[in-house]
Every structure is written in structure tokens, then in C-alpha cells.
Amino acid sequence: MMIDPLSVFILLLGAATPILFAALGELVVERAGVLNLGVEGMMITGALAGFAAAHASGSPALGFIAAAVAGAALSMTFAALTQFLLSNQVATGLALTLFGLGLTAMFGKPYEGMKAPAMMPGPLGLNWMIWLGIALVPVVWWFLSRTRPGLILRAVGENHDAAHGLGYPVRRVRILAIGFGGALAGMGGAYISIATVLQWTEGMTAGAGWIALAIVVFAQWNPWGVLAGAWLFGGVTVLQLRLQAAGVAVPVQLLSMAPYLATIIVLVLISARQKFGRSGGGAAPASLGRPFHALK
Amino acid sequence: MFRLEPRASAPLLWQVATPVLAVLATMIVGGCLFAAMGFDPVAAIRTIFWDPLFGPTAAYSRPQLLVKAGPLILIASGLALGFRAGIWNIGAEGQYIIGAICGAAVALAAYPMDAFWIFPAMILAGAAGGWAWGMVxxxxxxxxxxxxxxxxxxxxxxxxxxxxWMAFGPMKNPEGFNFPGSRNLQQYEAASNPDLIANSGLHWGGVAAVLALAATWFVMSRHVLGFHIRTAGAAPRAARFAGVRPERLVALCLGVSGALAGLAGLFEVAGPAGQITESFGSGYGFTAIIVAFLGRLHPLGILLAGLLLALTYIGGELAQMMLxxxxxxxxxxxxxxxxxxxxxxxxxRYRIRRRA
Known part of the structure; x- marks a missing residue:
């Protein structure tokens, strides 16, 4: 059986794009010290909003913009609850996912069976969203490590009390980060409905949001690591699909477990390296998941 | 403006009042949503929350309440242990499915034998399957x-x-005209889990749910383990000094909640569902997370929350049919x-004070 490496790589780039967007967004959120487990819910909302807008306007670009707006809007629910009402971030993120899945199942019905408008091909036969995703990696890296707002964002994530003491607006920084994460998750979800599957089906993100969360850990909160992780998972997904198409004597249902099992394996490897390695302290932002409440 | 002042302890009044407020707010906002979608909001809310219990078709829908509440309560009572300790098992849905598959495997292996031990063996297999999946x-x-x-x-x-895979492969019913799905256990008496009292909706799963609530109540409020769990959740460092071994708590909470979810799956596959199908998981594992929180991780609260969410399932179906x-x-x-x-x-958790 022949699997042509170049064609696999091109398919891989496409399969990696939704996860790349969502994971980059979540990376920024987590670097600001917020753990948003609602990525799956924001992705599926983006998938539907993007598909609906693209279908109505005939323009995939408008679809992605709508998806970003929808993802960011949904993320503001999370922001309001966790930043103003100081709710538990794990539980609130879960609620966001459950709510997003329900909301899209409810409003998505009329769109089932419709087709998405064709994507505009970009350079080298890859669409513009793939390029945008790759381009975002150095941008996010540059922002976080080379700019003043990026430094403030990291300070807020590492020690929100110290950042607050220095006069930085912890809450505002976090809300902006959450909104950015929501917008990127929405665009990632829309890539699945507009560019990959080309239609809307209920629950179509199928855990991509959770895989994106795992990728952020795998990447050790580094944008370049997110790119590597997204490509790794794109690779596993494409190989698995190729093996299915080639009719390997393994049931389809078992082959389709591959991305999830790979996520677990990678998560275990990276956690073990951190636990047993010589590097000492972990790379996770020190204030990750802790609620911030200024006592005045 | 207002400011928030942390409370030293959560007053009982608010602990009880907030879930009620949340339900009321959901009804109000939900009603607005229905109105925006062009439905009569009052009729919709009544159909979901009132008619299943007291409406014209209540005789049919009331037993369904126990059918749906059983697995929710069974799963949620296990999840609550872990949530108290800050151990987040959000994969109960998977443990539920694996428990059902393991239990059904025992039944299908024994088919068509008739023996008293088959159903007890299925229960053990279901719990073991869920436990193993939770232990991963x-x-x-x-x-x-x-x-x-x-x-x-x-x-x-x-x-x-x-x-x-099971529904299309190893467990496919050999007499099922090539349709995916296992044999229907409802038609295999030694393995089936029918209503204990005809048309009450109460099968062994409901009994197990009540037992699980009693057991978790005992552990949480009368046993040192419950103290350890609560301390580990409230103050992990202090818990370590008090001699709590976090690894043990992780294994215990995930194992127990997995086993209970596995049991819920087993009772479902042997009872109301009847067979393993491609879409056996029906979301109980995720809804149980809401049940656990709405019940404030307390056994009595979980009982009420489980019944309420079961009501929304049945009411939702009714509203789908009627409206x-x-x-x-x-x-x-x-x-x-x-x-x-x-x-x-x-x-x-906070007192709201007017800013001076």
C-alpha cells in the first residue's frame, strides 16, 4: 500500500487547522491564568454560526468572521461568570461546552443537508485559512514574548496578585484573552464545517476542542509547540483516514479512535517528562485556574 | 457600587436557595427564548415542568421519571465524591458505556442459558467495567x-x-437480519432488568441509586474518608499534613464513580435500552455532572436534582410531541x-456590600 508523503502532508495541514486555531486561542487564555474548558462548545458554535453565515452570504470569509464573533460572544458568558461572579472555572467551562452543544443542536436543524460555498484557494493550492493559522503562530509568539501587553498578560497569568499590586487591570486582561480565545475557537470550528466537511451536522467537532486543550499542555504553553502538536494530530487523523480508505483489516470504528488515543499517549508522555524530568518546575502559568478577587 | 466580601462559611439558606433560584431563572430565560422562537412560553414551560407529572398523559410519563432519574442519580452520587475532593471525572459517559458493554457481554456469553447467577454476574461485570475505565x-x-x-x-x-464496533461486529445479533445492535436483553429473561413493580419505572437501577445515595451520605458525613475528601478539596496542603494520601483519593474517587456509572449503564442495557447499539450512550454521564452540581454535591440534593433533570428529559420529549x-x-x-x-x-460564597 502506497501513501504519498506530500499529499499526506497537504491533507495534514487541513486536518490540523481547526485544532491549531482553537489551541492557539486557548494558549493565550491559559497564559493569562484562565482555564477555559469550553473550547468544544465555542468551536461547535463557531462551526454552526460560520456555516450559516457562509451559506447565507455565499462567502466563506464572512462565515469565518461570523464564527469568530459567535465564539467570542459565547466566551463572554464564561468571562462574566468566572471574572465577575468568581465561579469555578472547571465547572463553568464544562457548562459552556454543554450549552454550546445544546444550542447548536437546537438551531442547527434547518441547516442539515445544505452545502457550504467553495473555499477560495490560496497560494500553493492551500486555502487562506491554513495560511492564516500558520501565520498566527509567530504572531502569538511575538506578542507574548516580545511586546509589553504580552508581558502584562503573562504577568497576570503567573501571579495575579502581584500584577494587581503593580496596577495592571487583571480582570480586563483576562476578559480580553478569553474573548480572543473564543474568537479563535469559533474560527477553528468553522473550518470544520466550511472547509473540511462542507456541511453542518450536529456535534460535528467530535472532541476537537478537547484535543486542542490537550495540545496546549503538550506544547507546554508555547505557540511553536502548539503548531507541532496540531500537525502531529493532523498526521494521526490523516493516516487513520488513509488506512480506512485503503481497507485495512481493522474495523473503521477502532481506527477512528486513533486521534483520541494519541491524545492520551501524548498527554501522558509530556506529563511524565515534566514529572520525572530534570527541568524542575512546570511550564504551566502559576495562577492557572485560580479565581482572582481583589479585596478592595 | 457594590463590593464582595468573602464569607467564612456558606449559610444553609443560600445553599438551598441558589439551586431554586437557578431553576426559576432558567424557566424565565427559557420562556423568553421560546417566545423569541415563536412558541407560547407559558404553555412550553408548563409542558416541560408540569404536564409530565400532572397533565393528561401523566399516567404514561410518571414511571419514566424513575427510569431517567435512576441512572442520573447513580452516576451523580459517585461524581459528587470526586468533585468534593477536586478530582474531576468528566468521563462518566464513557464509564457508563463500558459498564453496559461488559454487563451485556456476560449476558450474551450465557445466552440462552437460564440460571439465577446470570444477572448478578452482569452486575459485577458492569461495575468492574466502569471501574476499570475510571481507573485509567x-x-x-x-x-x-x-x-x-x-x-x-x-x-x-x-x-x-x-x-x-460492538454493535456492528462482535456483539451483533446473529438473528438480527444483519441490522447493527446486540440481542435484545429484554427478551432474555435471565438477563433482563424489568420493572420491579409493573409500570412503576422502578427497576434495579433505581434501587441501586437509592443505595448509592445512602452509602455516599454515610461516607461523606459519618466516615473519616469523607472528612479526607472534604479536606482535600478545601485545602489540599492542609490535607497532606493531616495524613491524606492524594493518590489514594484519586484512585478511590475515580474508581467508585466509574463503577457506579458502569452500574448505571448495565441497568440501562438490561432494562429500558435492552441492547447495545451504535449510539448507546445517551448523555446521562454528562447530565449527571449537572445533577451533581445542582444537588450541591449532597446526597439529598442529588436526589431532588436527579428527579428534576429527569423531568426535563420527559417534559422535553412531551414538548417535542405536543408543541x-x-x-x-x-x-x-x-x-x-x-x-x-x-x-x-x-x-x-460572598456577601454583597454597598461600597462606602
Missing amino acids: PAVLRNWFGASEILVSLMLVYVAQRIAA NLPAATVQVFQGMLLFFLLGFDILT
Whole structure:
């Protein structure tokens, strides 16, 4: 059986794009010290909003913009609850996912069976969203490590009390980060409905949001690591699909477990390296998941 | 403006009042949503929350309440243990599916034998399957420090695919005219889990749910283990000094909640569902998370919350039939409920003072 490496790589780039967007967004959120487990819910909302807008306007670009707006809007629910009402971030993120899945199942019905408008091909036969995703990696890296707002964002994530003491607006920084994460998750979800599957089906993100969360850990909160992780998972997904198409004597249902099992394996490897390695302290932002409440 | 002042302890009044407030807020906002979609909001809310119990078709829908509440309560009572300790098993849906598959495997292996031990053996297999599936994230967290949240959730997708594989492959009914899905256990007396009292909706799963509530109540309020769990959740460092071994708690909480979810799956496959199908998982594992929170992780609260969410399932189906409301309405309601609950929770943890 022949699997042509170049064609696999091109398919891989496409399969990696939704996860790349969502994971980059979540990376920024987590670097600001917020753990948003609602990525799956924001992705599926983006998938539907993007598909609906693209279908109505005939323009995939408008679809992605709508998806970003929808993802960011949904993320503001999370922001309001966790930043103003100081709710538990794990539980609130879960609620966001459950709510997003329900909301899209409810409003998505009329769109089932419709087709998405064709994507505009970009350079080298890859669409513009793939390029945008790759381009975002150095941008996010540059922002976080080379700019003043990026430094403030990291300070807020590492020690929100110290950042607050220095006069930085912890809450505002976090809300902006959450909104950015929501917008990127929405665009990632829309890539699945507009560019990959080309239609809307209920629950179509199928855990991509959770895989994106795992990728952020795998990447050790580094944008370049997110790119590597997204490509790794794109690779596993494409190989698995190729093996299915080639009719390997393994049931389809078992082959389709591959991305999830790979996520677990990678998560275990990276956690073990951190636990047993010589590097000492972990790379996770020190204030990750802790609620911030200024006592005045 | 207002400012928030942390409370030293959560007053009982607010602990009880916030879930009620959350339900009311969900009804109001849900009603507005229905009105925006062009439905009569009052009729919709009445159909979901009132008619299943007291409406014209109540005789049919009332037993369904126990059928749906049983698995929710069984799963949620296990999850609550872990949530108290800050151990997040969010993969109960997967443990539920694997428990059902393991239990059904015993039944299908014994088919068509008739023996008294078949159903008890299925119960053991279901609990063991769920336990094993829950222990995977526990072991990976204890040995390697991998996040139990992500691992348990990933295993839901794996379990769903195993169920699909079983329905199309190893467990396919040889007399099923090539349709996917296992033999129907409702038609295999030694393995079936019928209503204990005809048309009451109460099968062994409901009994197990009540037992699980009693057991978790005992552990949480009368046993040193419950003290350890509560301390580990409230102050992990202090718990360590008090001699709590976090690894043990992780294994215990994930193992027990997995076993209970597995039991719920077993009772479902041997009872109301009847067979392993591609889409055996029906979301109970996720809804049970809402039940656990809405019940404030307390056994009595979980009982009431389980019944209420069971009501929304049945009411949702009724509203779909009578008013043509979309099927996913219930999911939206459940998500909203959790949002409101988490939001109102600030009243139990903080005092709101006017800024001087």
C-alpha cells in the first residue's frame, strides 16, 4: 500500500487547522491564568454560526468572521461568570461546552443537508485559512514574548496578585484573552464545517476542542509547540483516514479512535517528562485556574 | 457600587436557595427564548415542568421519571465524591458505556442459558467495567501526572467507538437480519432488568441509586474518608499534613464513580435500552455532572436534582410531541441551568456590600 508523503502532508495541514486555531486561542487564555474548558462548545458554535453565515452570504470569509464573533460572544458568558461572579472555572467551562452543544443542536436543524460555498484557494493550492493559522503562530509568539501587553498578560497569568499590586487591570486582561480565545475557537470550528466537511451536522467537532486543550499542555504553553502538536494530530487523523480508505483489516470504528488515543499517549508522555524530568518546575502559568478577587 | 466580601462559611439558606433560584431563572430565560422562537412560553414551560407529572398523559410519563432519574442519580452520587475532593471525572459517559458493554457481554456469553447467577454476574461485570475505565485516568494521573479531566473525557470518545464496533461486529445479533445492535436483553429473561413493580419505572437501577445515595451520605458525613475528601478539596496542603494520601483519593474517587456509572449503564442495557447499539450512550454521564452540581454535591440534593433533570428529559420529549419544540431544547435548558447555578453561587460564597 502506497501513501504519498506530500499529499499526506497537504491533507495534514487541513486536518490540523481547526485544532491549531482553537489551541492557539486557548494558549493565550491559559497564559493569562484562565482555564477555559469550553473550547468544544465555542468551536461547535463557531462551526454552526460560520456555516450559516457562509451559506447565507455565499462567502466563506464572512462565515469565518461570523464564527469568530459567535465564539467570542459565547466566551463572554464564561468571562462574566468566572471574572465577575468568581465561579469555578472547571465547572463553568464544562457548562459552556454543554450549552454550546445544546444550542447548536437546537438551531442547527434547518441547516442539515445544505452545502457550504467553495473555499477560495490560496497560494500553493492551500486555502487562506491554513495560511492564516500558520501565520498566527509567530504572531502569538511575538506578542507574548516580545511586546509589553504580552508581558502584562503573562504577568497576570503567573501571579495575579502581584500584577494587581503593580496596577495592571487583571480582570480586563483576562476578559480580553478569553474573548480572543473564543474568537479563535469559533474560527477553528468553522473550518470544520466550511472547509473540511462542507456541511453542518450536529456535534460535528467530535472532541476537537478537547484535543486542542490537550495540545496546549503538550506544547507546554508555547505557540511553536502548539503548531507541532496540531500537525502531529493532523498526521494521526490523516493516516487513520488513509488506512480506512485503503481497507485495512481493522474495523473503521477502532481506527477512528486513533486521534483520541494519541491524545492520551501524548498527554501522558509530556506529563511524565515534566514529572520525572530534570527541568524542575512546570511550564504551566502559576495562577492557572485560580479565581482572582481583589479585596478592595 | 457594590463590593464582595468573602464569607467564612456558606449559610444553609443560600445553599438551598441558589439551586431554586437557578431553576426559576432558567424557566424565565427559557420562556423568553421560546417566545423569541415563536412558541407560547407559558404553555412550553408548563409542558416541560408540569404536564409530565400532572397533565393528561401523566399516567404514561410518571414511571419514566424513575427510569431517567435512576441512572442520573447513580452516576451523580459517585461524581459528587470526586468533585468534593477536586478530582474531576468528566468521563462518566464513557464509564457508563463500558459498564453496559461488559454487563451485556456476560449476558450474551450465557445466552440462552437460564440460571439465577446470570444477572448478578452482569452486575459485577458492569461495575468492574466502569471501574476499570475510571481507573485509567486515575492511574495516569497518579503515575505520570496526566490531567484526569482530559484523559477521562478522551476515553468517552473511545468508549463510543467501542460501542459502535460492538454493535456492528462482535456483539451483533446473529438473528438480527444483519441490522447493527446486540440481542435484545429484554427478551432474555435471565438477563433482563424489568420493572420491579409493573409500570412503576422502578427497576434495579433505581434501587441501586437509592443505595448509592445512602452509602455516599454515610461516607461523606459519618466516615473519616469523607472528612479526607472534604479536606482535600478545601485545602489540599492542609490535607497532606493531616495524613491524606492524594493518590489514594484519586484512585478511590475515580474508581467508585466509574463503577457506579458502569452500574448505571448495565441497568440501562438490561432494562429500558435492552441492547447495545451504535449510539448507546445517551448523555446521562454528562447530565449527571449537572445533577451533581445542582444537588450541591449532597446526597439529598442529588436526589431532588436527579428527579428534576429527569423531568426535563420527559417534559422535553412531551414538548417535542405536543408543541413541536426542537429536541435539543432540553440540552439548552440543562446548560443554562448550570450557568445560572454557577452564577448565583456567588451569593453563598460572598456577601454583597454597598461600597462606602
